[in-house]
Amino acid sequence: MRDDKDTKNSGDKLSRLVFDRRRFLGSGLLGGLAALAGGRRAEADGLSTSQLVVPPWSHRPGPGVATRAYGQPSPYEKSVIRRFLPWIRPTREASVSFTPLQDLHGIITPNGLFFERHHAGTPEIDPQQHRLVIHGMVEQPLVFRVDELMRFPSVSRIHFIECAGNGAMEQHGAMHNALQFTHGMLSCAEWTGVPLRYLLREAGIRKGARWLLAEGADAAGLARSFPIEKAMDDALIVYAQNGEPLRPEQGYPLRLLLPGWEGVANVKWLRRLEVGDRPWETREETATYTDLLPSGKARQFTFVQEAKSVITSPCPERPMPGRGRFMVEGLAWSGAGRIKAVDVSFDGGRNWRSARLKGLVLDKALTRFEIEWNWQGGQALLQSRAIDETGYVQPTLGQLRAVRGMNSMYHNNAIQTWLIHPSGEVENVQLDV
Amino acid sequence: MFSSMCDGCLMRCLILAAVAMVACADEPVVAEWGLGRPISADEIKPWDIDVRPDGVGLPEGSGTAEAGEAIFQTKCASCHGEFGEGVGRFPPLVWDGTPLTADRPRKTVGNFWPYATTLWDYIYRAMPFGNAQSLTSDEVYALVAYVLAMNDLLDEDTVVDAKTLPKIEMPNREGFIRDTGPDIHASRCMQNCVQEVRIISRASQHRSVDSGE
Structure with a gap:
C-alpha cells in the first residue's frame, strides 16, 4: 500500500513518504492504471533497478538492546497515530482523539492508539496516593489501596469500548471522508482486574440497593450511575490493559469496566463507588449522553452499545489498489454479546453475502470479518451488517432515523456505506434507505 | 451465581463440586478476603460530593441569584458568556426559545435538565473548569440560583438551600424515557x-477538516 518510488537502492538514506492523503490516493490511482493490464504487475514493487539490492541494514548491525527502554513503532509507521479534530470541542482537555482503525490488524488496539475521551484532561495520578472507596448502602464502608486490589483473584478479558458519540457527527449527513473520524471512537483491549462483585461482597450490600455511582478522580469528577445487576455480573475494576499497567489516558491506576456499555460509563481514574437505591441523575446521564427523539423526549440510560460493523479495507484512507481480487475486511462488535454473523453488500444493500468471521469471536469484543471480492473497476456501494447472538440486526441509517430522528446524536450504530469510485477512491456516502 | 464469563471453568467447577460440594460458579474458593480498611463517613466527606434529586448529599449553606451574579461574572462568564449564551464552543446555559422538537435544538439547563439538584452536583464537582471542587457551598448555591434565574426559573432574591433546591420543578422534568432494550428492529434480508x-x-461535499496532530 505504501509508495516506495522515492526509495533509493544505494546506501543513501531512505526518504519514504509520510502519510499524505492526496499523494497516497495518487499512488492508488497509478496502481489502478498499472493494474488495467490485468494479471501480475511487472513493476509493482516500486524498485527501479533490474535486480534486488542488498540494503545497508543487511551489512551493519542496528542499535543494541534497550536503545529504547520502552519500545516504539518503526519510524516508517509515524502516520499510525491518534488524531483529533480541533474544532469539535472547546478545548483539548475536554475533547476526543480517534483510533486509526484503517491501519490496525486483528482485534486488539495497541495501548498508545486507544481512543481518548476526557472531560478534564488526563490526570497524572500517583498510585501510592490513589484510593478506591466503596460506601453507601453497604454493611461496612471500605477503602482500598491499588496494591490491595491486586491481591484479589484477577481475571483478564478482551472487550471493546466505544464512545456513545461514535458516529454522532454523521447523523445529519456524511461528514468525514475518513474511517478514523467516522468510527475511531472505538478500541478493544485485554483488560485485567478484579470482578467488582468480589469487592462488593467484602463491603456487604445492604437490602434495597439497586444502583451504584462511579466517580473519577479527574478534575471533571466524572460520575455515572449504573444498575447493581451489571456490578454483580461482568463489571471489573481494571488495573491493566494489554498486559501492562493501565495507560493514564485510560484511567491509570484504576478504571471501571462495564463490558459492552457506552464508553462514558466505564469511569476512568476511579476513586469512589457509592451504593444506593436509585440513580443519581448526574449531568453525564441527563444533559448529555441521552438520545433526543423526534417527540422531544430523550432516551436515558441507553447503556448497551448495540451491534455495529464497518468495513476497514477498503475505506477512504485505504483506496482500492487496483482491479482484481481483493479481500474486503472489517470489524463487527456488539455490547449485547458475541457477533453471530456479518453480511456484506456490494450494491448498497440490495443483495447481501455472508462474510467469514476470522480469528477470535468473543463476548463484547471486536470481531474481524472478511469476504473476497473481484473488483472490475466499476462503481460499487459497500456495506456491512452485523448480527449478534441475541438475533439483533444492525439497522440502516434510514431505519435508525425513522425511529430516532436527526437529533439523537448518541448511539448511532447505523450501517456505513462506502462508495467505490472507478478510480479506486473510496468515499463516505449516505443512502436514502 | 453463574456468570456468563465462565469460559472453560466447567471442569474446574466439576472437580471442586466433586471434592468439596461447593457451588459451581466462576468464583474463587475464598469468599471473603478481608482486604480493604474500614472507613468512616467523616473520613470520606471530602470525596462524598454527590447530590441526588431528592436532595440527599446537599450540604449546609445557601445563596441567591443576586449573590451569584458577581461570582458568575468573575468565575464563569469567560466561557459561558456574560448572559450565559456560551463563548465559542463552550456550552450555553440559557435556552434560546427553540423547542426540543426543532432541528439541532439547544439543550440547556432551562429547557433540558430534568433536575435542579444536578446543577449543584455538577458545578461543585467540575466547575469552574481549571479549578474544580474549589467553590464554597454558599458560592455553589448562589451560582445555582443565578443560572436558574437566568432561565427565568427563579426570582433574584429567592434563597436556595438544601430544603428548597429539590423542590424546584424543572420544565423538562418529564422529558426522559428509560431505555428498555432495542428500539429499532431490522430484519436480515x-x-x-x-x-x-x-x-x-x-x-466530498463537506469540507473534510484534517486533524490538528
Whole structure:
C-alpha cells in the first residue's frame, strides 16, 4: 500500500513518504492504471533497478538492546497515530482523539492508539496516593489501596469500548471522508482486574440497593450511575490493559469496566463507588449522553452499545489498489454479546453475502470479518451488517432515523456505506434507505 | 451465581463440586478476603460530593441569584458568556426559545435538565473548569440560583438551600424515557432487499477538516 518510488537502492538514506492523503490516493490511482493490464504487475514493487539490492541494514548491525527502554513503532509507521479534530470541542482537555482503525490488524488496539475521551484532561495520578472507596448502602464502608486490589483473584478479558458519540457527527449527513473520524471512537483491549462483585461482597450490600455511582478522580469528577445487576455480573475494576499497567489516558491506576456499555460509563481514574437505591441523575446521564427523539423526549440510560460493523479495507484512507481480487475486511462488535454473523453488500444493500468471521469471536469484543471480492473497476456501494447472538440486526441509517430522528446524536450504530469510485477512491456516502 | 464469563471453568467447577460440594460458579474458593480498611463517613466527606434529586448529599449553606451574579461574572462568564449564551464552543446555559422538537435544538439547563439538584452536583464537582471542587457551598448555591434565574426559573432574591433546591420543578422534568432494550428492529434480508438506492449525502461535499496532530 505504501509508495516506495522515492526509495533509493544505494546506501543513501531512505526518504519514504509520510502519510499524505492526496499523494497516497495518487499512488492508488497509478496502481489502478498499472493494474488495467490485468494479471501480475511487472513493476509493482516500486524498485527501479533490474535486480534486488542488498540494503545497508543487511551489512551493519542496528542499535543494541534497550536503545529504547520502552519500545516504539518503526519510524516508517509515524502516520499510525491518534488524531483529533480541533474544532469539535472547546478545548483539548475536554475533547476526543480517534483510533486509526484503517491501519490496525486483528482485534486488539495497541495501548498508545486507544481512543481518548476526557472531560478534564488526563490526570497524572500517583498510585501510592490513589484510593478506591466503596460506601453507601453497604454493611461496612471500605477503602482500598491499588496494591490491595491486586491481591484479589484477577481475571483478564478482551472487550471493546466505544464512545456513545461514535458516529454522532454523521447523523445529519456524511461528514468525514475518513474511517478514523467516522468510527475511531472505538478500541478493544485485554483488560485485567478484579470482578467488582468480589469487592462488593467484602463491603456487604445492604437490602434495597439497586444502583451504584462511579466517580473519577479527574478534575471533571466524572460520575455515572449504573444498575447493581451489571456490578454483580461482568463489571471489573481494571488495573491493566494489554498486559501492562493501565495507560493514564485510560484511567491509570484504576478504571471501571462495564463490558459492552457506552464508553462514558466505564469511569476512568476511579476513586469512589457509592451504593444506593436509585440513580443519581448526574449531568453525564441527563444533559448529555441521552438520545433526543423526534417527540422531544430523550432516551436515558441507553447503556448497551448495540451491534455495529464497518468495513476497514477498503475505506477512504485505504483506496482500492487496483482491479482484481481483493479481500474486503472489517470489524463487527456488539455490547449485547458475541457477533453471530456479518453480511456484506456490494450494491448498497440490495443483495447481501455472508462474510467469514476470522480469528477470535468473543463476548463484547471486536470481531474481524472478511469476504473476497473481484473488483472490475466499476462503481460499487459497500456495506456491512452485523448480527449478534441475541438475533439483533444492525439497522440502516434510514431505519435508525425513522425511529430516532436527526437529533439523537448518541448511539448511532447505523450501517456505513462506502462508495467505490472507478478510480479506486473510496468515499463516505449516505443512502436514502 | 453463574456468570456468563465462565469460559472453560466447567471442569474446574466439576472437580471442586466433586471434592468439596461447593457451588459451581466462576468464583474463587475464598469468599471473603478481608482486604480493604474500614472507613468512616467523616473520613470520606471530602470525596462524598454527590447530590441526588431528592436532595440527599446537599450540604449546609445557601445563596441567591443576586449573590451569584458577581461570582458568575468573575468565575464563569469567560466561557459561558456574560448572559450565559456560551463563548465559542463552550456550552450555553440559557435556552434560546427553540423547542426540543426543532432541528439541532439547544439543550440547556432551562429547557433540558430534568433536575435542579444536578446543577449543584455538577458545578461543585467540575466547575469552574481549571479549578474544580474549589467553590464554597454558599458560592455553589448562589451560582445555582443565578443560572436558574437566568432561565427565568427563579426570582433574584429567592434563597436556595438544601430544603428548597429539590423542590424546584424543572420544565423538562418529564422529558426522559428509560431505555428498555432495542428500539429499532431490522430484519436480515439477503436478496432483492430494496428496489433502488439513491445517494443522498456525500462526504466530498463537506469540507473534510484534517486533524490538528
